[in-house]
Amino acid sequence: MPVIAPMPAAHPTGLPSQREGAEGSVASGTTVDHLTETYRAHYRSLLGLAALLLDDTASCEDVVQEAFIRVHSARNRVREPEKTLAYLRQTVVNLSRSALRRRILGLKLLSKPMPDMASAEEGAYDQLERDALIKAMRGLQRRQREVLVLRYFADMTEAQVATTLGISLGSVKAYGSRGIAALRVVMEAQA
Numbered sequence: 001m002p003v004i005a006p007m008p009a010a011h012p013t014g015l016p017s018q019r020e021g022a023e024g025s026v027a028s029g030t031t032v033d034h035l036t037e038t039y040r041a042h043y044r045s046l047l048g049l050a051a052l053l054l055d056d057t058a059s060c061e062d063v064v065q066e067a068f069i070r071v072h073s074a075r076n077r078v079r080e081p082e083k084t085l086a087y088l089r090q091t092v093v094n095l096s097r098s099a100l101r102r103r104i105l106g107l108k109l110l111s112k113p114m115p116d117m118a119s120a121e122e123g124a125y126d127q128l129e130r131d132a133l134i135k136a137m138r139g140l141q142r143r144q145r146e147v148l149v150l151r152y153f154a155d156m157t158e159a160q161v162a163t164t165l166g167i168s169l170g171s172v173k174a175y176g177s178r179g180i181a182a183l184r185v186v187m188e189a190q191a
Contacts, residue, residue, distance in 0.1 A: 030075040030084045038084050039068060046092050053096035063099060067091035136186040144179030147172055 043064065050060035067088050071078070078087055137145055143165075150161045151172075162172045 030071070030078045030081045032072075032075070034081050034084060035068070035072055035075060038088065042085055042088070046088060049089060050092050050096055053093065054099060059099055063092055063095040066095055132187065132190055133183075136183050136190075139186060140179050140182055141175075143167075143171075143175045144182065147175040148179045148183075151176055 046064045046067065047060055050063045051057070054060050054063065070091055071084065071088055075084075078084055137148070140148070146165060147161055150156045150164060151158065156164065158169055158172045158176075162169045165172070167175075
């Protein structure tokens with residue numbers, strides 16, 4: 001992790017100022033030229049780092065740009081210019097974490113949407129289908145109806161149905177397949 005020096009409170013007399021003329025370079029720490037070269041050389045790799053942490057390109061670009069802005073603002077506190085890239089990487093990671101935290105908080109604060117409700121027409125069609133199925137089930141033989149109700153509506157296994165009805169597993173399979181075939185014929189005739 002790069003060493004960051006605290007901002008001096010006052011300039012002692014006789015020392016050069018932090019800024020050297022109109023070029024905008026800094027007497028100690030990272031220069032603007034060094035930061036510009038770092039941008040040209042490492043922007044893509046920093047964008048890739050952000051992409052590993054975030055899920056959308058726009059957020060990645062924002063994070064990397066913000067990292068360069070922050071390093072530029074603090075460039076006179078980065079005493080060792082060769083550590084500028086490490087400082088940028090750490091800033092990208094921290095900004096990515098912050099972005100994810102804000103998203104999670106935003107999701108928690110969003111009001112929960114109402115569950116999707118069926119329209120009145122869908123409800124009416126569902127009721128008609130249910131009524132037709134119940135009527136068709138009543139037309140089945142008693143054992144077929146019992147097997148289908150226990151197997152598909154009570155969600156029992158074939159072995160559980162056999163135990164409940166006191167019949168063999170083969171009988172459960174036979175009544176079930178015959179009952180489904182009979183239901184299919186009745187339901188297709190109504191459609």
